[in-house]
Amino acid sequence: MTLYQLRYFYEVAKTLNFSKAAETLFVSQSNLTKYIANLEKELGFKLFDRNTHHCRLTEEGKDFLAKSQKLFFELNSTIENAKLGAANPYHLITIGIAQAELPSHKLLHLLNEKNRNGDIRYIIKEATYSRLISLLREHELDLVVTTDRNARNDDDFDWLALRPFEILMAIHKDHPKAGQPSLSPADLEDDLFFISIPDGRDAPTNRIEEIYQKTGCRLNLTILDSPAELMLNVQTGAGIALVPDTIDMDRYHDIFFYRYEKHSSLLQSLLWRKDEKRPEVLGLVEEIKNFLPMDTDYKTPVLGLEK
Numbered sequence: 001m002t003l004y005q006l007r008y009f010y011e012v013a014k015t016l017n018f019s020k021a022a023e024t025l026f027v028s029q030s031n032l033t034k035y036i037a038n039l040e041k042e043l044g045f046k047l048f049d050r051n052t053h054h055c056r057l058t059e060e061g062k063d064f065l066a067k068s069q070k071l072f073f074e075l076n077s078t079i080e081n082a083k084l085g086a087a088n089p090y091h092l093i094t095i096g097i098a099q100a101e102l103p104s105h106k107l108l109h110l111l112n113e114k115n116r117n118g119d120i121r122y123i124i125k126e127a128t129y130s131r132l133i134s135l136l137r138e139h140e141l142d143l144v145v146t147t148d149r150n151a152r153n154d155d156d157f158d159w160l161a162l163r164p165f166e167i168l169m170a171i172h173k174d175h176p177k178a179g180q181p182s183l184s185p186a187d188l189e190d191d192l193f194f195i196s197i198p199d200g201r202d203a204p205t206n207r208i209e210e211i212y213q214k215t216g217c218r219l220n221l222t223i224l225d226s227p228a229e230l231m232l233n234v235q236t237g238a239g240i241a242l243v244p245d246t247i248d249m250d251r252y253h254d255i256f257f258y259r260y261e262k263h264s265s266l267l268q269s270l271l272w273r274k275d276e277k278r279p280e281v282l283g284l285v286e287e288i289k290n291f292l293p294m295d296t297d298y299k300t301p302v303l304g305l306e307k
Helices: 003-015 018-025 029-043 059-087 105-115 129-137 149-153 204-215 227-235 279-289
Strands: 048-050 055-057 091-098 120-127 143-146 157-172 192-196 220-224 240-244 255-273
Touching (some): 003 018, 003 029, 018 029, 055 059, 120 129, 129 143, 149 157, 149 255, 157 279, 192 204, 227 240, 227 255, 255 279
Parallel strands (some): 091 120, 091 143, 192 220, 192 240
Antiparallel strands (some): 157 255
């Protein structure tokens, strides 16, 4: 059994689609089918139940996935880090954050100071909420900064709260009701509202019910997976967005932001794997703890909500 065979198996198990997996892996579908067949022959059992209409993991396949995927991630990460270390004088710690959001200024300042000295470099990558969690689980990221409350409930991760935040209502400046000293969702209930719930899967009903209770009206809600997607739709005039105040508001000169919601569960958090062993990653977590809370003062004016 090779690492390539495990990689191919994991990609098919993730997508349950040989065609999509082959595209991701840059191999032909026929070759991918052969690789999986050879792995099944080596293991002595079928991994997938497949016909022209569906592709499903067998019970043996589910068991093999559960037992092998963490080992695959760790082994793949070890190999990639070894390759990187051979070609690069720096150790890299990669931190993920949702598209269009910002970490606190204190955290950015800490990373900036640390990048000036020593043999470790701290880099930041953007992704959607659900992709961030996948990348962290797959050892493609070392840490994740996120406002996604659902991520804190994942048993594979430890987390600490960086700072509280509030939800803002974003509306294009050309909207007929924009620019008023105060504005509420009830004033805009004929508009489409965009909210972020990762992949639309993680407890959307609870969040939607919270929004209905707070606004007192049944808003027309559409679920997306990143703040960047929300803001793009506001910029095109498609509707109104409910976004965290961690959004990079200075980037959006054509948008008004109104206060919408403060809640004790609204936290920008730092996540890392519970099985994380790299001392440089765990050391950074300990340093960050000494800087808490990481409040951020935004220069962008935020208007009121209540009339």
